[in-house]
Amino acid sequence: MRWLAFLIVLIWPTFGFSQSAANLIADSVRLTADGRLVAEGNVEAFYGDTRLTASRVVYDPETDRLRLDGPIVIRAEDGTILTANQADIDPTLENGILQGARIVLDQQLQIVANQLDRQEGRFSQLYKTSATSCRVCGDRPPLWEIRAERVIHDDISRQLYFQNASFLIRGVPVIWLPRMRLPDPTLSRATGLLVPQQRNTNRLGFGLKLPYFITLGDSRDLTLTPYISPETRTLEWRYRQAFRNGFLRAEGAFSDDTLFDGTRAYLFAEGDFALSGGYQLAFDIESTSDAGYLSAYNYSEKDRLDSAISLTKVTDDQLFQTRLTFFETLRDDESRASLPPIVADLSYTGRKAGPDGSVFVYEAGLDAAYRTSNVAGDAGRDLLRAGGYAGWQKDWVLRNGMLITATTGARADVFAVADDPAFESVALRFVPSANLTLRWPLIQNSAGGTVQIIEPVAQLAWAESFGDRPPNEDSTRTELDRANLLALSRFAGEDAVQTGVQAAAGLVWSRYGAKGLDTTLTVGRILRQEADDRFTPSSGLEEAQSDWLIAGQIVAEGGFLFDARSLWDDDDGLNVADSRITWRNDWITLGANYIWQGPDASENRPDTISEWTVDSAFALSDAWTVDLDARYDIAADRPVSAGIGLEWRNECVTIDVSASRRFASSDTIAPTTTFGISGSIGGFSTGRAAGGLTTGCGN
Structure with a gap:
């Protein structure tokens, strides 16, 4: 018969103990003639969530020692397990x-x-x-x-x-x-060597990366990665620091290789900080020594770099934001001086609710675009805009469920233009506007729990521009989509506004299935008094009658999403089509996109674009995972890039093998093939194996 015997002091710092009493249970406990305390038979000691078991425990007060006979098992709170056959230790177990x-x-x-x-x-x-x-x-x-x-x-x-x-x-x-x-x-964090990586490319040859992680306290760390191959000597680095109110991350590299005459380098940095008063400060820095460096070393596929700093404050009824951006082009056919390289903007938006349920909106903004080029015209034009807007909006819900929204307002802007004789050096513009929108959602509930909603929508809008017509810097790439179907102006920025009387009509059908299958379909079109040549032909908005917008979405349980949009012209048929599909569960991660656009000289696109991209991962089993990514130019009938990765993992080993090919070429970017292999062993913080197949002990 087992019974509660006594309380003993049980201490072992390895397992998070502190001096305290623990409960000990044994089949028998006796005190010998020489004063030794003996516990025998299924001895168990408990301290919180920690448990010790042994077959026999003897305490000798003369030597102040504990003798434990096995099998001895200690299970600690953190999951650590210690076993032994015999133990001779002091009572504190230290x-x-x-x-x-x-x-x-x-x-x-x-x-x-x-x-x-x-x-x-x-x-x-x-x-x-x-x-x-x-x-x-x-x-x-x-x-x-x-x-x-x-x-x-x-x-x-x-x-x-x-x-x-x-x-x-x-x-x-x-x-x-x-x-x-x-x-x-x-x-989780310790200074030392991380998992080495092997990288082999047709331009840099066989190379080896040896990352070394350096802790600089609880909130900072630095990683240095020498990259050595017959064609390059490179040092990559990454610095991270966490603050109470934000974070800082910077990475870069220095290279001396046979592909370029001189030292090559790049720097990418970003930070985000919460300031007093509800303000948020964010910045990012992107810079490289030459146009081909990022691509040659597979650091980034970007062909334009942007460095920016911004300050933002958001409340329930106010939005303040300012941003300064510096652009740098890596494209062969583009000059940084004419991008423009420096763009700045500042804006403030406020909302105030009226006593009758209406809402007053007021805005103020300042935008600037500066080019370093001295060429007169588009390639050298500098522009500054300062303006404001005031508007009123109110909603009414009728007894039949129809929703009516009325909006009226006006904006005023002043433009300063330099280095472009086609425009006045100072331009003034005043734009009053009014808008009336009707929505009538009709709902049907089925007995099985499925809900269907048919919502006809219609809009009647008017706007007029008085004064000068300024140059358009911020609204050169606009397309018709679901978000701007009922917008007052479909230009993306502030330099251009739509004017005249216009109407928009559409129909939105939504189905919410009882089993988690949701479907949405949108059809709509815009009618205007006259065409607007500031829109490009492929935008779907150039003619007095816009293209037909047909868009839909399917969402299903199991992480499946399909989304598509298309623009159809009455005479030429399809102008634009884009779609994407995503699917994610325990066995598959899939992301695929397709885009089709017809030629458009105003967007510097003389040829048709037809292209698909795929980025996916498949768990073939508990041990094997394969990653596939590809980009194919259907119009040119050629691949752009492709990659495959294979991973094998069990409870103690992870091995990754990858191969990729970039087919695109230019004067600064050459086709590149890359092979890589890396592996890690589990059980250490530098190479822990999470999940994976657990090997068995079969014959």
């Missing part, structure tokens, strides 16, 4: 010797030793050790293991120090190291 010990750290790394010496309540010295995170099956050697003459585990720094260590694969020695330090799996 110093002692354990025979036939085994430690399992974070349910990942197990270390087996002939003997474990506990010292100073901090260090565990293990002799004749074998460490692995792989499953051990009888006498069969694990997939990998590290054998060492001695291993020291520091509980405070959470580091493992190996002496005279050998790395073995299926029992065969591969690497010998006299000394080695590795973080234990409970440590």
Whole structure:
């Protein structure tokens, strides 16, 4: 019969103990003639969520020692497990010797030793050790293991120090190291070497990356990655820092290679900080030494770089934002001086509710575009706009469910134009407007729980521009879509506004299935008094009668989404089509896009664009995952880029193999083929294996 025997002091800092009493249960407890306390038979000690079991425990008050007979098992709160055959330790369990010990750290790394010496309540010295995170099956050697003459585990720094260590694969020695330090799996950040990466390209040859991670405190770190190949000597770096009110991240590289005459470098940095008063400060920096550097080293596919700083404040009824942006082009056929390279904007928007349910809206803004080119005309024009808007809006809901929205307002702008004789140096513009929108949602509920909504929508709008016609800098690429079907002006910016009487009509059908299948279809069109040549032909908005907008979306359970939009002209048929599909669950991650656009000389597009892209990942099994990505130019009948990655993972090893090809070429970017391979072993914070197949112990 088991019974509650006594309370003992049980301390072991490795497992997060502090001096306190613990409950001990045993089949029998007796006090010998010489004063020793003996507990025998299914001995169990409990301290919080920590549990110790042994077959026999003897306490000798003269030597102040505890003798434990195995099998001994200690299960700590953090998941660490310690087993031993015998133990001779002090009552605090801070110093002692354990025979036939085994430690399992974070349910990942197990270390087996002939003997474990506990010292100073901090260090565990293990002799004749074998460490692995792989499953051990009888006498069969694990997939990998590290054998060492001695291993020291520091509980405070959470580091493992190996002496005279050998790395073995299926029992065969591969690497010998006299000394080695590795973080234990409970440590998330530690200075040391990260997983090496092999990279092989047709331009840079066979190369090796050796990332080294440096902790600079709890909130900062630096990663230095030497990249060495026959064609380059490169040092990559990354710096990260977290603040109480934001973060800073910067990365870059320096290269000396055979592809370019001189030193090459790039810098990408970003930061975001919450300031007092509700303001948010954000910035990003993008810079490179030459146009082909980012692509050659696969750092980025961007062909325009933008560096910006912004300040924003958002409240329930106010929005303030200002932004300064510097653009740098990497395109062969484009000059940075004529982009324009410097763009600045400042805006303020406020809303105030009236006593009758109406809303007053007021805005003020300042925009500037500056070109460093001195050429007169579009390539050298500088522009400054200052303006404001005031408007009123109110909604009415009729008894039959119809929603009527009335909006009226006016805006005034002043433009300063330089280096373009086609426009006045100072231009004034005043634009009053009015808008009336009707929506009539009709709802049907089926017995099975499906809900269908048919919503006819109609709009009647008017606007007129008085004064000068300024140049259009910020609204050169606008297309008809679901978001601007009922907008008063469909120009994306503030430099251009739609004028005259216009009407828009559409129909939105939505179905919300009882089993999670939701469908939406939108059809609409815009009618105006006259055509507007400021819109491009492929925008769907150039003619007095716009193209037909047909758009739809399907959302299903299991992470499936399909979205499509198209513009149809009465005479020429399809002008624009774009679609995307995403699907994500435990076995598949899929993202695919397709776009089709007809030729449009006003958008510098002499040829048809027809292109699809795919980015996907498939879990073939618990161990195998394949990644596929591709981009194909259907109009030119040629691939643009393609890549494949294969990963094999089990409980103790991860191996990644990849290959990619970029087919596109220009004067600064050449076709490149890249092969890569990397691997990591689980059980250490630098290479922990999450999930994956657990190998069995079958014959």
